[in-house]
Amino acid sequence: MIKISFAGVWVHDQDEALAFYTEKLGWELRADVTLPELGGYRWLTVGPPDQADVSLLLNAIPPPPVLDAATAEQIESLMAKGWAGNVLLTTDDAQASYEELTARGIEFSESPEERPYGIDCAFRDPSGNQFRLTQVSEPAVV
Amino acid sequence: MRVVPSERHLLRARDLVDASYAEPLDVDDLARAAGLSRAHFSREFRRAFGESPHAYLLTRRLERAAALLRATDRSVVEICFAVGLRSVGSFTTSFTRAYGVTPTAYRASFPPASQYALIPSCVLRAYGRPQHRTFREDDGASPA
Numbered sequence: 001m002i003k004i005s006f007a008g009v010w011v012h013d014q015d016e017a018l019a020f021y022t023e024k025l026g027w028e029l030r031a032d033v034t035l036p037e038l039g040g041y042r043w044l045t046v047g048p049p050d051q052a053d054v055s056l057l058l059n060a061i062p063p064p065p066v067l068d069a070a071t072a073e074q075i076e077s078l079m080a081k082g083w084a085g086n087v088l089l090t091t092d093d094a095q096a097s098y099e100e101l102t103a104r105g106i107e108f109s110e111s112p113e114e115r116p117y118g119i120d121c122a123f124r125d126p127s128g129n130q131f132r133l134t135q136v137s138e139p140a141v142v
Numbered sequence: 143m144r145v146v147p148s149e150r151h152l153l154r155a156r157d158l159v160d161a162s163y164a165e166p167l168d169v170d171d172l173a174r175a176a177g178l179s180r181a182h183f184s185r186e187f188r189r190a191f192g193e194s195p196h197a198y199l200l201t202r203r204l205e206r207a208a209a210l211l212r213a214t215d216r217s218v219v220e221i222c223f224a225v226g227l228r229s230v231g232s233f234t235t236s237f238t239r240a241y242g243v244t245p246t247a248y249r250a251s252f253p254p255a256s257q258y259a260l261i262p263s264c265v266l267r268a269y270g271r272p273q274h275r276t277f278r279e280d281d282g283a284s285p286a
Contacts, residue, residue, distance in 0.1 A: 013144045080149035081190055082156070088262065109157040115263050122160075122264060128153055132264050 006045065008057035009085035010075055012127040014044050017058045020126050021046040024104045030055045039066070048089075056087065085129030094119040094135035101133075149190045151176045155183070156191065156198060160267070163202050164226045169195050197274035203227055204240050205271040211249040218245045240272035 011017035021027045030045040041062075047055040061072045078084045091097040094112045098121050102108065109130075110122040120134035155176040159167065172195050173183035187195045203225040210221045222233040237245050 012146065012150070076147055077149055080147035080153060082153045086264075107157070107161075109160045110263070110267075111161065113263060117262070120263060124153075124157065128150055130264065132262060134262070 004054055006055050006057050007087075008059045009087065009125070009129045010061055010079050010127065011058045011125070011129075012061075012076070012079060014042055014058055014060050016126050018044060018046070021056070021058070024101065024106050026100075026104070027056075039063075079128050082124065082128045082130060085125075085127075086132075087129065088132045088134065090134050090136055092135065094121060094133060097133055097135075148186065151178070152183075152187050152190045155187065155195065159195075159199050159202050162226075163199065163206060164224060166228070167199065167226060169199070172199070193274060200236060201240065201271045201274050202267075204237055205267060207233070207237060207245070208241065208248065208270060208272075209266065211245055212252045221245070239275045 018029065018032070022029055026049070027046045028049050030047050032042070032044050034040060034042045042060060044058045044060075045055040046058065061067065061075050063072070067075075075084065098108065098112050101123065106123050108121050108123045110120075112119050112121045118135045118137040120132055122130060122132045124130055155172040158172060158175045169184065170180055172187075173180045176183050176187075178186065184195055187198075191198065193201075206225045207221050207227075210216060210224060211218075214221075216224070218234070219230050222228075222230050227233045227236075234244060237248070241248055243251065
């Protein structure tokens with residue numbers, strides 16, 4: 001059986017991202033390891049407290065020679081324009097989660113709205129990655 | 143802390159459109175959200191996203207109106223105000239220019255079942271927004 005264990009998003013600043021994911025989104029830090037032998041590469045992962053087997057990898061844009069400066073700049077720009085990353089989350093109660101996260105300072109780009117598949121809303125992380133938070137309704141029998 | 147790319151501030155203004163299109167929002171409000179003067183903001187927004195902030199705001203409102211026409215039985219007038227537009231006449235003109243049919247004809251062309259397609263609303267919003275069209279483009283061919 002093949003499962004998802006890690007998925008990655010680019011982040012503009014790993015410290016800023018870590019603070020956002022742990023303090024505002026309420027996720028837990030899974031690993032924060034800096035490897036001097038790899039030019040200071042920092043493996044930084046976080047995840048939802050109730051979902052231990054899936055982590056989100058917060059990737060810094062690497063310096064040359066790992067990645068050339070022009071490509072790094074393109075990623076940076078895509079990220080800042082909001083087209084680099086996309087994560088879909090589920091919740092038991094979209095309205096409650098929306099209120100809780102708003103109270104912690106997360107700015108939503110879409111407030112909870114009823115859709116045929118449930119109720120959902122959307123926000124971004126500080127880097128511009130788009131998050132959708134959905135309360136999924138019972139699937140229809142096809 | 144690394145310097146935040148300027149586009150991130152522009153994205154903040156674009157997100158404000160997506161969040162608050164129903165309110166009486168204008169380009170000045172968006173420029174303030176990005177922390178830029180109006181003229182500079184409009185130029186930078188167009189450079190980053192390929193269209194003016196005015197066009198983005200209008201087409202977001204039209205996209206939301208189209209979604210309401212498909213998914214609800216609210217009247218055209220109600221929908222016009224619900225998406226932050228204040229003139230039914232201009233709404234009908236802009237909508238017809240963008241979608242090629244009047245709001246009423248647009249609604250009639252969709253069977254109610256279409257609302258049950260399980261497409262996340264991020265996809266709906268991103269792909270449903272019409273191309274902005276100006277009066278100059280009205281000559282000749284009808285909108286695609």
